[in-house]
Amino acid sequence: MQVHKIIIPTPYPVGDVNAFLVKGDALTLFDAGPKTEEAYEALKWGIRSAGYEMKDIEQVVLTHHHPDHAGWVDAFPHAEVLGHRYVDYWMRQAEDFISYRNAFYIHELEREGVPKQIIQDIVEVRGEMELFGTRPLTGFLAEGDEVPGHHKLKVYETPGHAQSHLIFVEEGSNEGIGGDLLLEGVSSNPLVEPPNELAGDRPKSLLQYNASLKKLRDLQVSKLYTGHGGEVYNSAELINDRLEKQKQRAFKVREMLEEPKTVFDVTKMLFEKIYKKQPGLTLSETLGQLDYLVDNQLAQIIVREDIEFYQKV
Ligand SMILES: [Zn+2]
Known part of the structure; x- marks a missing residue:
């Protein structure tokens, strides 16, 4: 080439x-x-x-x-x-796509246990x-x-x-x-x-x-x-x-899941210094590790009042 x-x-x-x-x-x-x-x-x-x-x-x-x-x-x-x-x-940024996207993020972030104020910031601040x-x-x-x-x-x-x-x-x-x-x-x-x-x-x-x-x-x-x-x-x-x-990062995360924790709880532990500045990125990273653990039957999800909690199995 x-x-x-x-x-x-x-x-x-x-x-x-x-x-x-x-x-x-x-x-x-x-x-x-x-x-x-x-x-x-x-x-x-x-x-x-x-x-x-x-x-x-x-x-x-x-x-x-x-x-x-x-x-x-x-x-x-x-x-x-x-x-x-x-x-x-x-x-295209069509109206219906933007409203779908915003509703998608709000729904996901609520399930992750993210506080309302931070959800609003993530969805609104899209500079x-x-x-x-x-x-x-x-x-x-x-x-x-x-x-x-x-x-x-x-x-x-x-x-x-x-x-x-x-x-x-x-x-x-x-x-x-x-x-x-x-x-x-x-x-x-x-x-x-x-x-x-x-x-x-x-x-x-x-x-x-x-x-x-x-x-x-x-x-x-x-x-x-x-x-x-x-x-x-x-x-x-x-x-x-x-x-x-x-894989090693995921196993480290697994050790944090003795007690059930939300994606937000784990994100705060993993990214104490930067999660407030880069909530979207750090939550995505954490969720990835949790998905990996669930996929490999190393953790399970417990849903309480529409919020997902992850626990080690
Ligand atoms: Zn790039």
């Missing part, structure tokens, strides 16, 4: 994000950075340093809908925009929304598809970090574009998000994420271009390491 990497600054704690310009039969930009002035400049200069102009980009392909990746689709009004169909809800792009997708990509204009570049659905998450792996070279599925320096957070069908149960993000990591491991990717940081050449080894560390 002919890949040109563009490093883009973000206002988020994660730091820089990567976009990739790939020349095939089509000129495609994978991910587009957050919608900030600084990111726009970095994108423009990155594309120029590869010998192109913004207007030369024929399609933008998104690994997932998060704002650090999907902001500047707006800078390519003439280009196709492709991604998982779930991305489209976040781009990062402004950094989203607003262009609806022009086409959807799904498992098994080939990216248009890129012979043998296959699409794999890899939910967990985001419900919309996709990776792209080229048959033959086994090189891939991995978004935030596997990062070189940090472990990726499985976030709680509304289900794909906008109906039914909460997706168990960490379990999905672990399955997606195993899927990537099976693909035996030789070089993975990642969403943040450097390329990964030893993906199988790194995945085994991440899965093992995750």
